[in-house]
Amino acid sequence: MSRSVIISMLISLLLLVACNNTAPSTLTTEVVGKQVSVKGGSYTDVSVAELQAMLANKDFTLINVHIPFEGNIARTDLSIPYDQIEQNLDKLPDKDARIVLYCRSDRMSNIAAKTLVGLGYTNIYNLDGGMVDWEGAGLTIAR
Numbered sequence: 001m002s003r004s005v006i007i008s009m010l011i012s013l014l015l016l017v018a019c020n021n022t023a024p025s026t027l028t029t030e031v032v033g034k035q036v037s038v039k040g041g042s043y044t045d046v047s048v049a050e051l052q053a054m055l056a057n058k059d060f061t062l063i064n065v066h067i068p069f070e071g072n073i074a075r076t077d078l079s080i081p082y083d084q085i086e087q088n089l090d091k092l093p094d095k096d097a098r099i100v101l102y103c104r105s106d107r108m109s110n111i112a113a114k115t116l117v118g119l120g121y122t123n124i125y126n127l128d129g130g131m132v133d134w135e136g137a138g139l140t141i142a143r
Contacts, residue, residue, distance in 0.1 A: 066103035102127035
């Protein structure tokens with residue numbers, strides 16, 4: 001091969017590498033949620049897309065409060081029945097730690113969120129629409 005062909009190939013290769021976007025893709029959904037005021041404070045309802053964004057850099061405890069058990073979203077940390085959340089406070093992190101709750105439809109997780117806020121927990125999130133909306137978005141539940 002001639003020297004000019006090799007140089008042309010090297011330049012082409014460098015251009016290809018320079019133009020290639022090698023930065024990892026990240027979810028751009030900002031977690032804003034919707035504040036829900038309850039006696040003692042408030043908690044935040046988050047959408048499926050917002051929970052996905054949160055899971056990308058997981059820094060919270062994810063708790064399934066649905067009974068009877070119907071499966072878990074991946075990376076669930078605990079399963080505590082919504083009506084037994086108060087009896088299981090020893091399993092929860094500090095009252096200021098971020099906790100995300102979910103159930104099948106969000107009825108039970110809303111009850112659990114209200115209970116925790118009433119007990120002084122300050123960083124509670126709830127998956128709006130629960131596992132129904134999660135699966136509706138094409139995401140899986142481990143059964």
